[in-house]
Structures are given as structure tokens and as C-alpha cells.
Amino acid sequence: MKDTFKHQGLRQQLVNIIKAKGIIDDNVLNAIGNVPRHLFMDSGFIDHAYQDKAFPIAANQTISQPYTVAFQTELLEVKSGAKILEIGTGCGYQTAVLCELGAKVYSIERQNELFKNTSKFLPKLGYRAKKLIFGDGYKGLPDEAPFDGIIVTAGAPFVPKPLLSQLKVGGRLVIPVGTDVQTMTLFVRKAAKEFEQHEYGDFRFVPLLEDKN
Numbered sequence: 001m002k003d004t005f006k007h008q009g010l011r012q013q014l015v016n017i018i019k020a021k022g023i024i025d026d027n028v029l030n031a032i033g034n035v036p037r038h039l040f041m042d043s044g045f046i047d048h049a050y051q052d053k054a055f056p057i058a059a060n061q062t063i064s065q066p067y068t069v070a071f072q073t074e075l076l077e078v079k080s081g082a083k084i085l086e087i088g089t090g091c092g093y094q095t096a097v098l099c100e101l102g103a104k105v106y107s108i109e110r111q112n113e114l115f116k117n118t119s120k121f122l123p124k125l126g127y128r129a130k131k132l133i134f135g136d137g138y139k140g141l142p143d144e145a146p147f148d149g150i151i152v153t154a155g156a157p158f159v160p161k162p163l164l165s166q167l168k169v170g171g172r173l174v175i176p177v178g179t180d181v182q183t184m185t186l187f188v189r190k191a192a193k194e195f196e197q198h199e200y201g202d203f204r205f206v207p208l209l210e211d212k213n
């Protein structure tokens with residue numbers, strides 16, 4: 001596993017691209033500039049690593065588009081030391097971006113193959129999530145709640161109630177909601193029973209799957 005000057009240069013170009021698309025948070029831009037995205041992809045796709053595009057990974061899943069990762073992370077307003085729950089670990093790229101921001105990351109993945117691979121891979125790059133969990137993200141992580149932020153990285157047909165209830169007051173849930181196309185949605189918990197909701201346009205994700213058993 002190598003990160004060369006060439007990769008770093010390509011990554012800086014990627015940072016400029018997502019900046020031009022409207023990402024302004026310097027911490028987020030630095031995180032994207034630091035995470036070696038090419039190492040998260042199958043070798044056959046390495047040449048595509050620094051294009052602003054989603055790509056296929058194992059188990060019919062995708063590595064999210066860098067702009068989307070940056071956009072969701074910016075909405076999450078991650079402070080160093082914040083406790084963050086991610087739903088949909090996948091290859092761990094978003095997890096790594098959150099680690100770069102100094103978050104204590106808990107991340108749930110429902111596909112065992114991805115869970116196992118990513119659990120081995122992230123520490124090799126020096127990214128240590130607090131916990132990677134094999135399980136169903138619809139339920140959130142009640143044992144570790146409440147969270148400063150929750151980020152869902154798959155398209156949710158509806159907003160799972162447990163995720164709202166596992167936010168701290170002041171906490172933020174960033175979730176793409178919809179079936180074919182998803183509306184990026186932010187919930188801010190203003191008080192125990194009061195949530196503010198904001199919408200940020202259309203995105204496309206693989207579906208957040210429900211385990212029917």
C-alpha cells in the first residue's frame with residue numbers, strides 16, 4: 001500500500017474540484033486531501049480514485065462520490081472529539097474522513113464481507129474507529145447513544161425513528177431520504193421532542209436495506 005507524490009497531487013486537484021462545487025469547510029477539505037482514496041478501491045479502479053465519482057467496490061456496493069462525502073460531512077459540523085454514528089461503513093472511506101476530523105466514530109455495516117474487510121483495512125492506514133459493528137443500521141446503536149451526529153450513507157426509504165431518538169439535544173442527523181432518488185435531509189434536535197428539518201437537493205445512493213427476519 002503506497003501513497004505517492006503523484007497520488008497527493010491528484011488528491012489536491014480533487015480538493016479543488018469539490019471546492020469549486022461549493023464545499024467551504026477547511027477541515028473537511030483537508031480531510032479529503034489527506035485520505036488516500038485510491039487505497040480504498042479495487043486495483044482495477046485505482047486510476048479513477050481521484051475523479052469526483054462513485055465507484056463499485058465488493059459485495060455490489062459503492063464507494064461514495066467525494067463531493068457527496070464532503071457535503072454530508074460539512075452538514076454534520078463535526079467537532080474534534082465528537083461522538084459520531086455512521087450507518088453503512090462500506091469500504092470505510094467516509095469513516096476515515098470522520099477520523100481525520102478527530103471524531104470518535106461508531107460505524108455499522110450489514111454486509112459481513114465488507115464489515116470484515118474494512119475492520120482489517122482501516123487500522124492498517126492508521127484509522128481507528130471507536131467501534132465497527134456488524135448489524136442493522138435501522139436500529140442505530142442504543143447502547144452507545146446519544147450521539148453528537150449521525151450520518152447515513154445509504155438511501156433511506158424513510159427516516160428510522162431510533163436514529164432521531166439517539167441524537168443529543170443539539171445533535172445532527174444527515175440522511176438521504178427517498179427510494180429512486182434521495183433528498184439530502186438534515187435534522188437538528190432542538191429539544192427532547194423538537195426537531196428542525198432542512199433539505200438540500202437530490203443525490204443517488206445504494207439503498208439502506210431492511211433485514212426482514
Ligand code: SAH
Nearest residue numbers: 063064088090093094109110137153208209
Ligand atoms: N460510507 C461508504 C458508503 C458505502 S455504500 C463510503 O464511504 O463509501 C452504503 C453501505 O451501506 C453499503 O456498504 C451497504 O451494505 C450498507 N448498508 C445498507 N443497508 C444497511 C443497513 N440497514 N445497516 C447498515 N449498513 C447498511
